[in-house]
Structure formats: structure tokens, C-alpha cells
Amino acid sequence: MDGQYKPSAYNHLVRQGDNWLVFNGVSSALISLDQDSYNRLSPYLFAPDDPSSKTRADVPIGSRFRPTLNVAPSNAFSLPLDPMELSAMEELLSGHFIVHTDHDEFLELKNRFESNKSDDPLLVTVVTTMDCNLGCYYCYEDKYPSGMSNTVCDQILDYIKTDIVSRRQDRMHLGWFGGEPMLNRSAIEYLTKRLLPFCDEHDVRCTFSMVSNGTLWPESAIECREFVRSTRIGSIQFSFDGLPNHHNNRRHYKDGNSHHPTTSFEALRRTVDALKGEVRQYLRLNLDDGNKQDAFELVELFHQWGWLEEGAKIYPYLAALGPYTDTCNSVKRNAVPHDEFNDMDNEFREFMSRFIDLRDFSYAHYPRALPLNCSAVAEHSVIFGPDGELYKCTHDLGRKHLSHGHLENSSSKLFPILPAAAEHATPSPHNYTAYDPFAHDNCSKCRYLPTCLGGCPKVQFEKNEYYLESTCRYWEQSFEPMVRNYANALQRSETSHLQPAN
Amino acid sequence: MDHLNADPSTTPTKPLVNWLRPPDSTNPRDTKVTIAYECCKSACLAMNDSGADYARK
Numbered sequence: 001m002d003g004q005y006k007p008s009a010y011n012h013l014v015r016q017g018d019n020w021l022v023f024n025g026v027s028s029a030l031i032s033l034d035q036d037s038y039n040r041l042s043p044y045l046f047a048p049d050d051p052s053s054k055t056r057a058d059v060p061i062g063s064r065f066r067p068t069l070n071v072a073p074s075n076a077f078s079l080p081l082d083p084m085e086l087s088a089m090e091e092l093l094s095g096h097f098i099v100h101t102d103h104d105e106f107l108e109l110k111n112r113f114e115s116n117k118s119d120d121p122l123l124v125t126v127v128t129t130m131d132c133n134l135g136c137y138y139c140y141e142d143k144y145p146s147g148m149s150n151t152v153c154d155q156i157l158d159y160i161k162t163d164i165v166s167r168r169q170d171r172m173h174l175g176w177f178g179g180e181p182m183l184n185r186s187a188i189e190y191l192t193k194r195l196l197p198f199c200d201e202h203d204v205r206c207t208f209s210m211v212s213n214g215t216l217w218p219e220s221a222i223e224c225r226e227f228v229r230s231t232r233i234g235s236i237q238f239s240f241d242g243l244p245n246h247h248n249n250r251r252h253y254k255d256g257n258s259h260h261p262t263t264s265f266e267a268l269r270r271t272v273d274a275l276k277g278e279v280r281q282y283l284r285l286n287l288d289d290g291n292k293q294d295a296f297e298l299v300e301l302f303h304q305w306g307w308l309e310e311g312a313k314i315y316p317y318l319a320a321l322g323p324y325t326d327t328c329n330s331v332k333r334n335a336v337p338h339d340e341f342n343d344m345d346n347e348f349r350e351f352m353s354r355f356i357d358l359r360d361f362s363y364a365h366y367p368r369a370l371p372l373n374c375s376a377v378a379e380h381s382v383i384f385g386p387d388g389e390l391y392k393c394t395h396d397l398g399r400k401h402l403s404h405g406h407l408e409n410s411s412s413k414l415f416p417i418l419p420a421a422a423e424h425a426t427p428s429p430h431n432y433t434a435y436d437p438f439a440h441d442n443c444s445k446c447r448y449l450p451t452c453l454g455g456c457p458k459v460q461f462e463k464n465e466y467y468l469e470s471t472c473r474y475w476e477q478s479f480e481p482m483v484r485n486y487a488n489a490l491q492r493s494e495t496s497h498l499q500p501a502n
Numbered sequence: 503m504d505h506l507n508a509d510p511s512t513t514p515t516k517p518l519v520n521w522l523r524p525p526d527s528t529n530p531r532d533t534k535v536t537i538a539y540e541c542c543k544s545a546c547l548a549m550n551d552s553g554a555d556y557a558r559k
Contacts, residue, residue, distance in 0.1 A: 030521075037519065088518040091521075
């Protein structure tokens with residue numbers, strides 16, 4: 001270890017009681033320093049005028065943009081002579097907290113992003129239908145009666161096989177999506193039955209997930225479990241819209257709640273209960289201005305039902321309803337303001353850390369250096385619509401003028417999928433694989449760039465002010481509480497292991 | 503023990519850095535995590551998280 005070093009431009013400082021936490025955005029590493037260590041090491045970790053060297057309370061909102069991408073050479077330092085500090089330098093170097101003066105972190109991040117874009121595993125989303133049995137007022141999709149046929153399933157299978165074989169892939173992921181995917185359960189079973197032998201034969205590890213409303217699952221718990229076992233579905237996202245009254249009003253049956261002996265809340269509760277411990281279940285708690293007060297009470301119910309016990313594999317989290325697409329633009333009227341939601345979300349994460357091991361659900365509880373911000377920008381991701389259309393973004397689903405071609409017209413070169421020739425399309429489809437946050441004026445200078453990568457590419461392409469603001473506010477308000485909560489939970493967990501059981 | 507007479511070479515010292523989370527692996531097989539659909543923060547975690555799982559192998 002020799003030469004000149006400089007602090008990483010992506011170090012963040014977070015106060016934790018009497019100690020200091022330092023997070024690095026390039027490596028996702030986290031260290032804790034007591035006051036003495038902080039006094040000795042902070043000159044190596046932060047440039048004197050670096051806003052990252054101040055905690056959120058000291059920095060005015062809006063200062064997330066860095067004045068320069070890389071710390072100026074004048075902040076370069078030589079290694080200390082003190083043996084303890086020298087030993088610490090080796091650790092800081094391994095965690096990317098300090099780097100060689102000639103190292104360009106921005107270029108490293110950009111190269112990593114481009115490499116992950118082109119060398120990504122196959123990720124397939126299959127939309128078995130664009131229809132749904134529920135009529136949620138906020139739904140962003142353009143729904144229509146449809147059902148994926150066996151012929152389309154066969155074409156998808158050929159598509160998958162071609163990519164796996166030509167790129168010699170040994171892993172892939174398939175997500176079932178809708179509409180409500182369980183409205184066309186036969187397509188799920190048909191495609192799975194043919195895909196699994198191929199994957200087993202070619203030693204391909206294929207994982208499966210689903211996003212479902214939970215109301216069309218078998219009544220019998222045994223049948224529910226048998227279904228996920230036979231289809232190898234390993235994780236499912238279900239949504240709750242508050243306590244039963246609010247949930248049933250928002251997630252109402254299209255043909256009227258009175259026609260159904262079981263409410264949508266009760267049907268979902270039964271499904272989640274049946275799958276407890278069998279698959280990972282992510283419970284998205286949708287909040288708007290009318291049900292936001294339900295979140296904590298709902299989790300208390302989950303607790304009473306045993307859903308938060310060790311081994312239950314159930315992970316609730318908050319989500320803010322908003323105007324994702326023109327179809328649900330009116331939702332803005334009922335949306336929880338960004339700042340209020342972020343405060344609730346921070347409180348909720350802290351609350352949840354009493355029940356779950358945050359390391360088990362770190363995607364939502366710890367800021368990670370992202371390989372990619374969204375699969376839409378990855379070259380080998382594709383969404384198959386029920387009629388064989390190809391899409392890149394779930395929010396484009398159902399808008400055929402935004403599709404990226406059709407299975408019947410796909411050429412021998414499957415990827416990357418580019419926007420179809422959209423002669424009459426207004427607006428035209430986005431070229432998602434060309435997305436580049438490193439060329440963006442604000443994102444390229446932002447201290448949260450490695451953990452955010454600009455957020456949703458569709459939002460960036462369309463300059464959706466509502467969600468651009470939401471993304472920036474999220475990091476400004478949530479970053480420090482998230483890191484602090486994660487560190488607190490880890491340390492609580494270590495302490496509890498040290499104490500004798502009662 | 504009189505701390506003034508302690509031998510500094512045998513006095514245990516606490517490291518300056520306390521690790522809470524190591525850096526993410528730089529092994530390409532570990533880091534090829536495909537994040538699924540961003541959908542405006544925390545929308546599709548089932549796909550995100552399983553994406554992370556399968557890439558970790």
C-alpha cells in the first residue's frame with residue numbers, strides 16, 4: 001500500500017448516538033466509528049467542504065448535488081505514519097472509502113452499469129391476461145379481456161430456449177404478471193410444465209415469482225401450497241389497501257362485492273395464511289390519503305395472525321399510490337404528499353425492524369449500490385403481453401403502440417429489444433436500453449447516484465415531474481434514517497445473542 | 503494495574519474501524535443482480551428481491 005489517496009466521492013456520514021456511521025455508495029459497505037476514531041479518520045474520509053461530511057440535519061435540503069464529481073487533487077493525502085491509522089487505511093481502502101488519487105469512481109460506476117446492462121441474465125415477465133376481477137380505482141393499466149393461449153406460450157418457450165442456448169445461460173427468472181395472472185392459471189401451468197424439463201435438462205437455475213391480488217387462489221391451503229410447489233414459484237407480491245373496510249372499498253370486485261361470499265380482504269388473508277412459510281411473500285401496503293392511518297394497525301393484525309414469526313417469510317412494506325400513467329392521473333388528488341409518506345415510511349421501517357431480520361429483506365431496508373436501476377434498461381429483459389406483444393416496461397402494458405414488437409415478427413437476433421417502428425405512435429415507445437443516468441445533468445452529480453441510478457427510466461424519459469420529485473425526496477429524507485435503522489437493528493441483534501435467554 | 507507502568511506493546515488496542523457490513527462482492531457472478539421493475543420505489547419487490555436471490559446463487 002503506497003502512493004497518494006483521496007476520499008471516495010460517495011462517502012456518507014450518519015450520526016448514531018455517540019458514534020458515527022460511514023456508508024460508501026460504490027461498495028455498499030458500512031462502518032461505525034466512535035468519536036476518537038472519527039476524529040482521527042475523518043480527514044481521510046471527507047474533503048473539508050464536502051457536504052457528505054455533515055449529517056442531514058446540518059445540510060439544507062437540495063444540497064444533494066455535488067459541486068464536483070471527484071474530490072479535488074488538493075484533498076489527496078499520503079498514508080499516515082501512525083500504525084493504527086495505517087492499519088485503518090487498509091480497511092478503508094478495502095471498503096472503497098478511500099481510493100487512489102488516479103482512480104475515477106464515476107467511470108467505474110458507469111462501466112459497471114454498462115456491463116450489467118449487456119451481460120445480464122434472462123429476465124422474463126409473462127402477462128397471462130390483461131383482465132382483472134378487481135376494479136381498484138388507482139390501477140395504472142389499460143385492461144381488456146384477454147388470455148394467453150397455448151400457442152403464445154409455445155412461442156415464449158422457443159424464445160427462452162433460443163436465448164438460453166445461444167448465450168449459454170445457466171440461470172433465468174420468470175415473473176407472472178397481469179391483470180390478475182391467476183385468471184389464466186392454465187397458462188401458468190402449461191408454460192411451467194414445458195419450461196421446467198428444459199431448464200433441468202440444460203442445468204439452468206430458473207426462479208419464479210408472481211404479482212397477484214390473492215383473491216383467485218384455491219380455498220384449500222393444501223391446494224395453494226401444491227400449486228406453488230408444482231410451479232416452483234418462490235416469491236409473491238400481494239397488496240393490502242388498509243384495514244378490511246378500506247381494502248374492500250378500494251380493491252372491490254368488478255361485478256360488485258355483494259356477489260361474492262368472501263370479501264377481497266378475507267380471500268387475500270386466507271391465501272397469505274395458506275402460503276405462510278412456503279414462499280417469500282411481500283405484502284405491499286398501498287397508502288393514499290384516506291387509508292394511511294391503517295398501516296401500523298394492519299401490521300399489528302399481521303403480528304396477531306403469526307405472519308411476522310420467524311420462518312413465516314412474510315415481509316410487509318409501504319408503497320405510495322400515485323399517478324403512474326395517464327390512466328390513473330386522477331390518483332394525484334388522493335396521494336399522500338411525498339414528505340409525509342417518507343416520514344411514515346421511515347417510521348414503518350423502524351417498526352418492522354422489531355419483527356424481521358432486516359438482512360433478510362435488505363432491498364427495502366438498506367441502500368445498495370445498484371447494478372441496474374430497472375430491468376427495463378437491461379438488454380435481456382422482456383415482457384410478453386397476452387397476445388404475444390413484447391414490452392420493456394410494465395407501465396407500458398396494454399398500450400400496444402408502446403410495445404417493442406411481437407413474438408410472431410421477432411427475428412433470429414432476439415435481443416436487445418428495440419422500440420418497434422412506431423409510425424403512428426404518439427407518444428412513441430422509449431428506447432429503454434439506451435437509458436443513461438450518467439449523462440443526466442442532475443443525476444450525474446448526485447451523491448446518491450450509485451444507489452439510485454436515476455430511479456424509474458420511464459419517469460426520466462417522460463420527465464414526469466411528480467415522480468422525479470418523489471425519487472429525489474425519497475433519498476434525501478430516507479437515506480440517513482434507513483442506514484441508522486439498519487445499524488441499530490444489527491447491533492440490537494448482536495447484543496441479544498450475547499445475553500442469556502430468559 | 504498502574505496504567506503508567508503498563509507495557510504499550512502488550513496493551514490490547516481497539517481497532518479504529520468497526521465493520522457493520524462488508525463491501526458487496528466484486529465477483530461478477532455475485533454482482534450480476536438484475537433488479538426487476540423499478541416502478542417508482544418499492545412497487546414490485548417480489549421480483550426485485552427474487553432477482554437478487556437468484557443472481558446470488
